[in-house]
Amino acid sequence: MERKKAYLLFSGGLDSVIAAKLLKRLGFDVVGVHVTSPLFEKEVEKVKELADRIGIDLKVVEAGEDYLEMLKNPVYGYGKNLNPCIDCKAYMLRKLKEVAEEGALLATGEVLGQRPMSQKKDAFNAIEKLSGLKRWVLRPLSGKLLPPTVYEEKGVVKREELLDLKGRSRKRYPEILKALGLDEVELPTPAGGCLLTEPSFAKKVKDLMDHDELNWENVKLLKIGRHFRVNGCKLIVGRNREENRKIRELAEESDYLITVPNIPSPTALLRCKKEPSDEVLKKAGGIVARYSDAKKEKEVKVAVYRGGKLLTELTVQPIFNLKEFSITG
């Protein structure tokens, strides 16, 4: 007899592991679908190791530019910071559907009431409606508490085989894990989380949306350095050698690179929509000088490069009051 197939959103968290094992126990061949992006990244190697350990296949799917389109204007708005959880979950379900084989069961490891914004009954409804998958998503961890899905109606799964987990408590997890033949301590735990829920990162994304193009290359830049806005230009100052290297690597031909020559100094990237005035370059240089080993000097010489060539050298005063420039406050 042909085995049934289930495609499961697989974050690598414990709930998705339990969902995978439960579906396997119900006779499904499980394919975990791990959606990743620079905004919500887990250690993919560890996610793969975890999938191997519990005996499921894994597909890793990169969120596309369409994710960023959604992020600009989510139908259900944002959570506490810039996290559009309902639209984000709907996006992930659409990706799940895209990679799933025709006729396969679709599932997630969500638990009713575990998260305030996206895991209430009405949120589940909204997510399904937005993804075009109304009643086509099985949530086996809380299935007994939720309205029947199409799979139950068709007899593909039975209500009594599902769990009735609710809320944030993990009191019942050891017993459930044991029943599924799992030992939490032995499972790899992939690190990582969602940057959109972090207040300072959310401010940087908001600033990017307000001033520049929201694309993945620009999002990657948000993950390095200190971020400033100088008269409309964006200034990113490296915090260590590795960030300085990344800044040089991610700089585009039209960007300006600023550093203090012959003195330990950060590398900084200045990105402007139009040619910056000397005043802007001096302010940017003053900020870079403030983070260099010459910060105690009254005047510091900074070098400005563009397209790999030295453009100019300027004498600046280190700037210590950064409040008006700082993006993260």
Ligand code: SF4
């Ligand atoms: S926390 Fe982040 S990754 Fe998770 S659903 Fe919300 S926006 Fe998406």
